[in-house]
Amino acid sequence: MTSPTTRWRVLAAGSAATLLVAGCGQGGGSGTETAAGGDGLTVLAGFYPLEWAAARVAGDLASVTSLTPPGAEAHDAELTPQDVAAVGEADLVVHLEGFQPAVDEAVTSEAGDAAWDAGQAARLTLTAADDGHGHGAEEEAHADEGAHAEEAHAEEEAHAEDEAHAGEGVEAVDPHFWLDPTRLADVGDALADRMAELAPEEADTLRANAEALRADLEQLDTEMQETLAGCAVDTLVTSHDAFGYLGDRYGLEVVGIAGLEPSEEPSAADLAEITELVEERGVTTVYTETLVDPAVAETVATEAGVQTAVLDPVEGLTDESAGSDYLEVMQANLETLRQGQSCG
Structure with a gap:
């Protein structure tokens, strides 16, 4: 790898004639195919929120490209040989x-010291049961504990040692930190520090860009806190368990129909439980998502007799996204939540 302090490169996305410059073209990239000579830092991001934050921090000092093509589901993104190279x-x-398993594999085998894991700066403190369904509502957990306390206690004694070694029952870490704008701001600050290591002479500019990013995200956070503080409905039912950090930040209990990954299909029993929960808690809106088949969420809404609305997890932008960048999509999400949760 060429030393970034002696020569910066510009990456062509798709072809040598198509350059995605940081701050321009905020949509996801289409994979990377060729590199061309030039001045600038070459930055690859696994998926859209990381691409957007990196582009905001880098400004015109770098080329930033996403490894997840527009319209692709970020969890399941596959890399081409050109992407890996x-x-x-x-x-x-x-x-x-x-x-993103495919990105992790490429990073492990190819990136070396160029790899930077945003999770460390994002403070991934939330978990969700990685058991094929994501709802796990508190009242269900308490009811189950009451009905099966003796059985559970006996099972814990029988399997405690096995679980300690095999990790059974361990909850998966929720990765969807960017739906809390303050955590994305923290990632921006840390990115500025990391980029400054590659370009010390540009450190002041990079950190100023990160401060501007933080200001925008903190303004969004303030608006979200003010809007979501007085919602009549505080249970948020979504297609998959992507909105935990949003719920944690703004006082909403999130019930994901699927698990942390949209491909986790709920059982018929899960769907029945969630439908009952929707009815009992006065939920008026079940949220479908961009990039995820709405059929299961629509089934729950139909069975419960409530409406659906689209809530974007901002894992990637498409032509159907309600905005051209992260901030615009999150503003659209806020308006959707204001109506769907009966806020204000």
Whole structure:
């Protein structure tokens, strides 16, 4: 890998004639195919929120490209051989360990010291049961504990040692930190520090860009706190368990129909339980998502007799996204939540 302090590279996305420059073209990249000579830092990001934050911090000092093509589901993104090769040539590869297996594999084999895991700065403090369904509502957990306390106690004694070694029952870490704007701001600050290591002479500019990013995200956070503080409905039912950090930040209990990954299909019993929960808690809206088949969420809504609305987890942008960048999509999400949760 060429030393980033002696020569910066510009990465062509798709072709040598198509350059995705930081701050321009905020949508996800289409994979990387070729590299061309020039001045600038080459940054690859695993998926859209990381791409957007990196582009805001880098400004015009770098080329930033996403490894997840527009319209692709970020969890399941696959890399081309050209993408993998580009990982080995990039000055910085911003990824989220554990979120995208294909990206993790390429980073492990190719990135070396260029790899930077955003999860460390994001403070991934939330977990969700990684058991094929994501709802796990508190009242269900308490009811189950009451009905099966003696059985559970006996099972714990019988299997405690096995679980300690095999990790059974361990909850998976929720990776969707960017739905809390303050955590994304923390990632921006840390990115500025990391980029400044590659370009010390640009440290002041990079940190100023990160401060501007933080200001925008803190303004969004203030608006979200003010809007969501007085919601009549505080249970948020979504297609998959992507909104835990949003719920944690703004006082909403999130019930994901699927688990942390949209591909986790709920059982018929799970769907029945969630439908009952929707009815009992006065939920008026079940949220479908961009990039995820709405059929299961629509089934729950139909059975419960409530409406649906689209809530974007901002894992990637498409032509159907309600905005051209993270801030615009989150503003649209806020309006959707204001109506769907009967806020204000």
